[in-house]
Amino acid sequence: MSSCAACQRPAVAVLCRGCVRQMIVALARLADGPVRRTRARRRPLRHRACGPCPVVAEVYRQGVAVDVIVERHPGLLADLEDVVVQRTRVPVGIDRLGDDESRLPWHEEASDLAQHARTVLTGWVRVLLDDHPAIASTLADTSTSGVARWLARRGRTLAMLPAAAEAAQDIVDLHRRVAHMVDRALERLFLGPCGALRIQQDRVVRCEYDLYGRPDRATVLCQACHTEHDIEERREQLRERLRGLLATAAEISRAMPSLIGGDVASSTIRRWVRERGLTQYPPDPRDARRAVRYRVDDVLRLAGYPLPEHEEPAS
Template sequence: MSTIPCPISGCGRPTRGATICGACEADLERALTAVPWLVAQLDLVLSRQTRTGSSGGARSAETSLPYAPHASEASRVLASTLTAWVDELRPAEPRRIGPLCERCTHASCRLMRPLAGRTASACAVWLRARVDRIVRLPVAEELWDEITAAVWAAQRLVDRPPERRYVGQCGAGLDDGTDCDVDLYARPDAAAVTCPECGTRWDVRWRRRRLLEAAEDTLATAADLARALTGLGHEVTPEMIRGYGHRGQIVPHGRDGRGRPLYRLADVADAVAAAAARRAERSA
């Protein structure tokens, strides 16, 4: 039995015969199980029937409106990610012959029944029924990266206010001649952050630009870059980055040990900014 470490970033548990480990398989199952509920919640946000605001304090209609564009994008990414993976895996599905109920809960019928309308929920159910086989495929890591990223992006919108994100060490000069080394965290929509140790107030956008400039030549996979750039205030998924690559908007700079293309962080950030500018121009 294989004891190769799980390739999922930050994991490393033994895979025991599969491409990814049992814990990451459970994460994938939970993500797919959550999709129908998430789709319904995103629809509610889009129709402004929910109130999404910061914790503690009144939730007014005004606080929900800025979330609608993000909910629309999260819903689109979720649906396109799931349907793309169904399209990828379905041709290899063995053909099944036998009685088929139109509506039932039989496991065999769920496997044979066509995908109704190719909705995000239907695709999630289809994939969920095949997780035990998916985790043994060579594409399991890539599938895990894309689906969990899309699901977690949607969950951030409907479950709770955005989390605080790292914006670097303070770095302010202190009276003793040293620099303050306290790590600073800010909400994604924060304009400024104050160091809890020395009281220095910093512009968040400036700090994120500095972090981005320091890491602009970093080469990494689409999944790792998506996590890094999201932490720096750019909402991007692995699927979006791979799409930029397929369309020639970014070019790979070599490949990692598993054959995955490596992209330059600054190139991806520029592609994200250009896409946002085009969306803004169309909606103007």
């Protein structure tokens, strides 16, 4: 048994199973987001003369006639295209195909990364086709997302190439850079760990994958277990978990988009001390800046999101 060319763990080929899976998952997330499946039973057919057909009724009783409705969310590369033209920040009423004054703003850094993504992915397509020219006809979708999807389906073949370690490093690094750009530019909201129960290695465990939601959507899908969460319900859970917490004005201000879906400036929080009687608490002894703290409950109440009353927190 040889060693993995990427991580030096035992491997039967160029890459170990862990590195192959990491590369395929990175390609799949670049191409497509989580998939939501909904099962819906069709209505039984009826004859005009005799009503419900007994044959068709038996088929439905056995559960054969079931539609599976699949909703596929866009992947990271599609989100990156939104960042390039800053599509999620366009004011309502602006015509995307209008004159020069109504054109979309352009994100230069995201545009460079999108071009880099296409260069990296198409480059590995060419390398793969040099060794396996017979599969060239299967590449129908030549968009960047389509190329990533095609590579993901042939990830094990890609992992057998002599340069597989370099391919894995390029693809995993590309996934990391695109995910960072999308999370930063689209102002995703941190909504806490998923918390859904799932089966892992014959054990029931709680999913600890951190959720990041889009401010223009009502739900968020966990990238790990594909559980869908309502964003407003997640905000309520976060507000409840922060009961009694003391934090500085700057820390509370940064958390407000995730907690209430809106902004509250740190200067506003400090002004509420004078104008609305917001209580101040001593600084954290570990804080070198000695910044005064506020109870998160009090700030939420003044912002219009009160929590039930509770005992005073320890300073």
